[in-house]
Amino acid sequence: MELIVLKPHGRGYRGCAIEAQGYLFFQYSRKRGLKILKRYARQEFTGAADFMAVMRKFITPPAFLQPPVPIKALTGEELDRTYGEIIRKQ
Numbered sequence: 001m002e003l004i005v006l007k008p009h010g011r012g013y014r015g016c017a018i019e020a021q022g023y024l025f026f027q028y029s030r031k032r033g034l035k036i037l038k039r040y041a042r043q044e045f046t047g048a049a050d051f052m053a054v055m056r057k058f059i060t061p062p063a064f065l066q067p068p069v070p071i072k073a074l075t076g077e078e079l080d081r082t083y084g085e086i087i088r089k090q
Contacts, residue, residue, distance in 0.1 A: 002068035004052060005059055006083055013079050016055060018068060023051050026074060034074050 004023075006015040012029040022042040027035045045051045052064055071082055 001071050001073070003071050003082060004048065004065055004068045005055075005063050006065065006069070006079065006086060007063055008083070012076075013083065015079075016051075016059070017071070017074065018048060018051075023048075024074075025055075028074065028076060028079055030076060033076075 002018045004016045004018060006013055009027060010029065011031065012027065014027045015025075017024045017026065021039075023040040023045070024036055025038040025040075027037055029035070040051065045054070048068065065086065069082055069086065072078055
C-alpha cells in the first residue's frame with residue numbers, strides 16, 4: 001500500500017492510498033479508528049496520475065506526495081510514523 005495524500009484532520013488524519021484493488025479515500029480518528037470514506041476501483045483510472053487528476057477537484061495539488069510513500073497498514077502508529085517522515089522532509 002502507498003499513501004498519496006496524508007493530512008492532519010482533527011485528532012487524526014485524512015488521506016488517499018493506493019492498494020491492490022484500487023484507491024481509498026480514508027479518515028483515521030484516534031477515537032473511532034479507520035473509516036473508508038470512498039473506494040475507487042483501479043480499472044476506473046488509467047493510473048495513479050489519472051486518479052490524482054480527478055482528486056484535484058477536492059484536494060489541493062501541494063497535498064499530493066511525490067513519490068507516493070509506502071505504508072504497511074492504515075493504523076494510527078503507522079500514520080503517525082509516516083506523517084513524521086513527511087514533515088521532516090519538508
